[in-house]
Amino acid sequence: MPCTPAGSMLLIERALGRDLSGLSAVVVGRSNIVGKPMANLLLNANATVTIAHSRTKDLPGLCRSADILVAAVGRPEMIKGDWVKPGATVIDVGINRLPADANGKARLVGDVAYDEAATNAGSITPVPGGVGPMTIALLMANTVISASRAAGRALSLGDS
Template identity: 65%
Template sequence: MAERISGKQVAETVKAQVAEAVRSLPGQPSLAVVLVGDDPASQVYVRHKVTDTEETGMRSIKKTLPATATQDEVEALISDLNNDDEIDGILLQLPLPEGLDANRAIECINPDKDVDGLTEASAGRLVLGKPGLRPCTPTGCVILAKHALGENLSGKNVVVIGRSILVGKPTALLFLAENCTVTIAHSRTQDIEGLCRTADILVPAVGRPQMVKGDWVKPGAVVIDVGINRIDAPERGEGKTRLVGDADFNDCEPVAGHITPVPGGVGPMTRACLLQNTVKAACYRRGWDVPAGL
């Protein structure tokens, strides 16, 4: 039976490390979060991010625009934050209201303040192995794998299911930087089940609920489930739903050595890694040494 990897516990450890790092710095890092519209889920996420930022001793700045905001207004706000030397990190909360171009808005963010690691410049730095701000969810996946297997992942076979620019590709590159042997599987992959069975670390990140079954998993492997999908749960009552990952947890748990639950696995790590990135952004921009452990 697999050991469950508690993303909540690991995220709290990372958060404590960030708080300690902040106390050691000569100044206070700051994170600006931009929220456009009134999406309820986005409001909850932003509230959590503001709380996390303040609890670790950093300054939080929340900027809001109405759902009626134009593309020019969104980009003008981002430009103002770019030009504000007191702001170290900028986070644009997604999704944006219908009619707004998220990719265009993201590209307006100064790469030195891109704490989500989503700009083309940040992606280029990742590909080239240059210092920079890495995407939060993929970074969290690597941290969770190290929590299960130890700091040295060198030589491990990693299979990432999904090739998105947000998760799949950067996750593969980050594991490659750890000297893993990495394969990206996708909808055209032949014998995907057999390929997955070769993985010491299996990372489903494709957005298909419970796609990965127990017979896809190499006995003793680590399963880092990035998927978060809402499915019907009639057993809970009429109209009820529940969250599941891209891996069928109950089917995979008896086979895997370690596995992340959904929810409570990768999700909390995304927020924790955002805090790490804010500290790093401040250090890079201000010429401070990055504290050990980050």
């Protein structure tokens, strides 16, 4: 399983459990490494999934309908607080480096305006410190799984 979506799914499972039946999920972004595999994993967990992208109409309204909102866009703080349904689970995959400020300090931010969104969300991942470390953890897990399989042992993510 690709590391970033798999790590994001573990965070969603922690918040909402493994079965997402009856929940609506919106994934903003349709890349092959994040958006599409993320949507597939959510679908496998029985969520009702919509993939949004740059040609989607009324993105704020669509995001507001989501019980689970995944942002994988690459645009700093594009998703505003009032785009988030009260109580929603928000996964911010974006990593955007803002230019240095007057003190010469650069800053990393996600695709979600965290401070605004956190007041509405039931749970939300920060940037940095949210999906990024999960990606690294899942890269290590996938490495162990591959090594085990190469050694003739059947191991999958659920076992590790």
